Amino acid sequence: MSKDSNQHQKKKRLTLGSWDEARALMWRYRYRLTLGLAMMLVSNLAGLVLPAMSRYIIDVVVPEGRAEDLLWFAGIGLAATVVHSVIGFGLSQVLGVAAQRAITEMRKQVMTHVSRLPINYFDSTQTGVLISRIMTDAEGIRNLVGTGLVQLAGGVVTATIALGWLFYLNWRLTTLTLAILVVFGITMAVGFSRLRPVFRARGKINAEVTGRLGETLSGIRIVKAYGVERREQLVFTRGAHRLFRNVAKAVTGVSAVTSVAGLVIGVIGALMIVLGGRALINETWTTGALLQYIIFTGLVIAPVVQMSSIGTQITEALAGLDRIREIRQLTTEDEEDASREPLSTLRGDVRVEHVCFEYEPGVPVLKSVSLIAEPGTTTALVGSSGSGKSTL
Template sequence: MSNQKASLGHVFKTIVLPRKNLLLLGLVLIIISRVAGLVLPGASQYLIDNVISNKDYDMLKTLLVIVVGAIVVQSATSFALTRLLSVEAQHLIAQLRVKVQKQIVQLPINFFDENKSGALVSRIMSDVEGVRNLVGTGLVQLFGGSLAAILSLILLIRISPMMTVYVLVPVVIFGVISLKAFSYIRPIFRNRGKINAEVTGRLTETLNGIRVIKGFNAEEQEIKTFETGALRLYENVKKSLTSTALVTSSATFLLGLATAGIMGIGGYMIINDDLTYGEFISFTLYLGFMIAPIVQMSNIGSQITEAFAGLDRTEEIMSMATEDENPARTVDLGRVNGEVRFEDVSFAYEEEKHVINKVSFCAKPGSVTALVGTSGSGKSTIAGLVASFISPQEGQIFLDGTDLSTVTLNSYRKQLGVVLQDDFLFEGTIRENILFPRPDATEEQLLEAVKAAHVQEFTDRFEDGLDTVIGERGVKLSGGQRQRIAIARAVLADPRILILDEATSNLDTESESFIQESLKTLMQGRTTFVIAHRLSTIKQADQILVIEQGKVAESGTHDELIAKEGRYYDLYTYQARI
């Protein structure tokens, strides 16, 4: 309960209060609208009891002008209300989506390892939509409806206190049922957002991996998986609909009883001349004006409950610490020389299960350090530590003598270039993908990067050249072509520190020869870390670190390690025989 109160307070502080002037204007408009709406019941009583009975044609004209004027005012205020608040609500939704996306992309890498991309898309796009019921017409209508109900209640009491008391009993019972229902519904809405994110996440994975699915004839399997998720979502919706239906049917039953009672009591009082026909018609109309907002409030209450559930989930994301929210990271780097030194560095993804353990080495500025070893030995983890995607749990990493854990990530990553195993390309043209790290690069700089990675060897064969659209994740290109674009992108970034994680793994013999030819130029003056299964690609490295079970088993140049006839020698000669 205390968490809900805190959440409610936070929502009002961050969303409602900054827009208090707009909401107050909306409240004024809805008060005018509701008061104008009350003119009709009063005019009906006057029409029956005074105008018709006295055959007063002049008063009839005046009454019609007043009623039409009230209708015009009601319509105008309703339009202004929707125009002001609904538009602002959509503006706020757009702002919140941008804010949540900004927060998410600044979270640590391990957050993305633990959450599906599709689920995160759902949290960015769907969870914030509920604010339209807070800043839009929903919240104002809630207050306006309450006001209309109170005013109608006062007028009902003036006409007939006895009939009003009879009406209030079922209304109070309805209010209690509604409050109980909404407290039950909120966790359901909250869980719906979670289920929806999971289903969306799996669906996104399915569509991205459609070639694998078809390749293994696994369509039926994926259809069943999605069906299971869709049914879970259905069960959740069914629960909330059941609760909402209970509220609606309660309103219909209880208010129907009230109406039947009014007919009986009103008829009795008219027969006994205790109530005029006009008063009875007026009472009935005012009763509608009191009941309609209460029923409407039950629907708005459901919407606001859903809004809070979505905003609860949004707040979870916004309260997470981003990569830069580390008080220890205060050092802004200038241009670095590029000396990287590991001192007794250890890291574990799971507690007590070290992926690397007490690793120490030094990479001199402008040198090439190759990391070799079997799969799972810790090579990519070392590369991730150099890139600061993860931080050591023990030991220190120094960059030009400065502890990397004290450096602001923005100032460091400006000088970092990365080509990963997953050569991720964005949908668009080849040109846009190469320009990704430096959108303001000149045409000359772009062409230099293209030449360095031998991209022109295949773009020259395309009708649109560098402006060829490559499809989602570069699906229209071969693995070697995608890899060369990724390398050209790293070249254009002009980093001081370069990480090539299996950068030549997807290249055919011809492509690899092109890349090997340009690697010497690419690595000149840059501290480079190379991970390669094909040991023939790293013969020229300044130092080779053989990683085994998270430790440096051997280090040295290619010739030195071959002469030792140790682990590197075994790996190299084994590959040479294949």
């Protein structure tokens, strides 16, 4: 019971630590993220122009035959589309560069820390595991300081604006829609909380399988010399199946969330058919109002559905930060040395006086060897093969 409690506390500590790490990253690149968010808001507002014009065009311009106004509205819509596209391209450049810089800096920091770990850590840890920590785990950072998080934030703002307009058009139907979206949001929160350990385990399993495979291939001569090819194949097969089961579990979870999103869209569509159709029949709504309501409902639903993919990416990023933080919490050689008692002043010279040594009794290898190595000097051991250089 105590062991389970300790594991739970460790997992909780690492989870909170990954959030701290994520906040520190976002704060470090706050200016680029702020600029990206501003660009995203302008882009999303430009995307609202066409939906906003739809009601007026259908209810006023077309019935009254004002063909000359269509060119004006078409020009406005085209200009808004150009702004939306250009800002979208600029956004990928601004945040894409920031994300790659963050990945590079994180890799450098992890590499610096790993290189300062005690030598016994490398004896007990596979090389492939360390390579995965340095190169692969840092990749998820792009979802925190890249376009993913900003797209999500911009989508939420756009959805909020669209939701306010939906309440103005029909508050009853909008209330039902919002209730369904809240239930969907809770479902996603629960789903991603269960998927996060799965993604974290995937990185660990992948590192173990890659590490063992790297050691097997780099030492293939030894493997063949001892005739253990079958054993290595079995070890790799077990690891590959562990990875397969983990990926299958993750795919099932993500598919479930995506399926729920599709179900939500279907339910909301059915509500609009029934309630919107009745409002149209009772002439409390115009055709343009119904079309505008459908379009703005899509603007509200789109960010919610987008959360399923972006949420998966952020979950993977936090899992990677968990693993990075775990290795960065290991004590380095410098920190271990700081806890030891300091040595007194040393001269630094080495003296060997009349050293004798025998591997086998009666067969001396070293016979009364003496030498003095002064500080800053280089001493060369010269002799034929078997004369005792390595022994000394």
